[in-house]
Amino acid sequence: KTYPLIRGLGYYVPERVLTNAELERMVETSDEWITSRTGIKERRVAAPGQATSDLSLEASKAALDAAGMSAGELTHLFLCTLTPDAYCPPAACILEEKLGIRGKAAMDLNAACSGFLFGMDMARAVICMTPEAKVLVCACDVLTSRTNWADRRTCVLFGDGAGAVVITSGDAEKRPGDAAIKDVRLLSDGSLGHLLTVKGGGSGSPMRLGDVVGDDFFVQMSGQEVFKHAVRNMVSVCEDVLAANGLTGADIDYFIPHQANWRIMEAVAKKLGLPLEKVCATVARYGNTSASSVAMGLAESFQTGKIKPGDKVLLSVFGGGFTWGAALLEF
Ligand code: ACO
Numbered sequence: 001k002t003y004p005l006i007r008g009l010g011y012y013v014p015e016r017v018l019t020n021a022e023l024e025r026m027v028e029t030s031d032e033w034i035t036s037r038t039g040i041k042e043r044r045v046a047a048p049g050q051a052t053s054d055l056s057l058e059a060s061k062a063a064l065d066a067a068g069m070s071a072g073e074l075t076h077l078f079l080c081t082l083t084p085d086a087y088c089p090p091a092a093c094i095l096e097e098k099l100g101i102r103g104k105a106a107m108d109l110n111a112a113c114s115g116f117l118f119g120m121d122m123a124r125a126v127i128c129m130t131p132e133a134k135v136l137v138c139a140c141d142v143l144t145s146r147t148n149w150a151d152r153r154t155c156v157l158f159g160d161g162a163g164a165v166v167i168t169s170g171d172a173e174k175r176p177g178d179a180a181i182k183d184v185r186l187l188s189d190g191s192l193g194h195l196l197t198v199k200g201g202g203s204g205s206p207m208r209l210g211d212v213v214g215d216d217f218f219v220q221m222s223g224q225e226v227f228k229h230a231v232r233n234m235v236s237v238c239e240d241v242l243a244a245n246g247l248t249g250a251d252i253d254y255f256i257p258h259q260a261n262w263r264i265m266e267a268v269a270k271k272l273g274l275p276l277e278k279v280c281a282t283v284a285r286y287g288n289t290s291a292s293s294v295a296m297g298l299a300e301s302f303q304t305g306k307i308k309p310g311d312k313v314l315l316s317v318f319g320g321g322f323t324w325g326a327a328l329l330e331f
Contacts (some may be wrong), residue, residue: 004127005179010062011062011296012057017329027150040265044161045160045198060095060138064255076104077095078106078108078135080140109187111291115319143290150301159286160297185237186324195303215292234326241314243330252274253311256279258319259293260293265281280301298313298315
């Protein structure tokens, strides 16, 4: 059996660094509170006018370079995001235009913070039907565009970033740096959607001409509930993927969970029996970058040598919806 291959990894973060010390001057908070509750020390913030397609462009170019491919060779572009440039046109089409290509199948895909693995699974499905397909899966969020900078419960958590991969069929020869996608499992539970929302401006809470932006325009979250469900569901889906592939935590060389909060990641890793040095932790530097966090973590961990050829890598996501999932890669 051949497995679809990830052939190039790229990521991008905006230049602007927002530290906890700066947040202390904006809201009633402290570096001590933020660090001890979340593990976050700083995050990146998109420049004014820098939208999801702009961050995605940089990550996508890096992924294509790493794959040794030109944008023109792509057949599909999936942009996983909950913060597209606009409702219409889709950010994926804007990205297609910025990459200087036309006539591809480009679409946005929203599975909140879990978007990257949902995009990867859609790419697997496309490749199953059309083995010659070459699919760009980019995950990007500019959640600071939906952050209420006066709400200390949420504004300390989020940052902006993008991660991208190129996925092809497994018929191609596997080169060093390629990763076989051995398994992906995805789940969702809409009955818990109210615990994490960005409602305002959607068709369920439309804005009228002259409306003033209200709280519901921004991220709203029941932090402790999200925390509890994130740990429980990520552990359970990771255990399923491990068991289905005849593995235990001890067989995993590197674990990349959604970078929402170090305490969540630590709790999940401990329950899976994974030592903390095997856990990707970009959250301290980038905060919670939503859909892009696992894609960014994957690209950065490979580029910095934390992932080596032959490694088995476990990915896990969790986000609004609720949505969650896990994937097993072999480099
Ligand atoms: N600075 C200082 N105090 C704060 C801050 C802050 N930034 N934010 C909240 N507080 C206060 C609260 O007002 C509360 O004060 P009170 O007791 O006087 O009312 C106190 O701190 C405790 O608040 P809690 O919400 O109970 O704090 P908790 O320990 O649960 O930590 C946190 C909050 C960090 C949000 C935590 O619940 C969490 O990480 N949850 C998971 C959230 C998450 O990961 N979401 C993303 C997953 S999905 C996605 O990525 C979109």
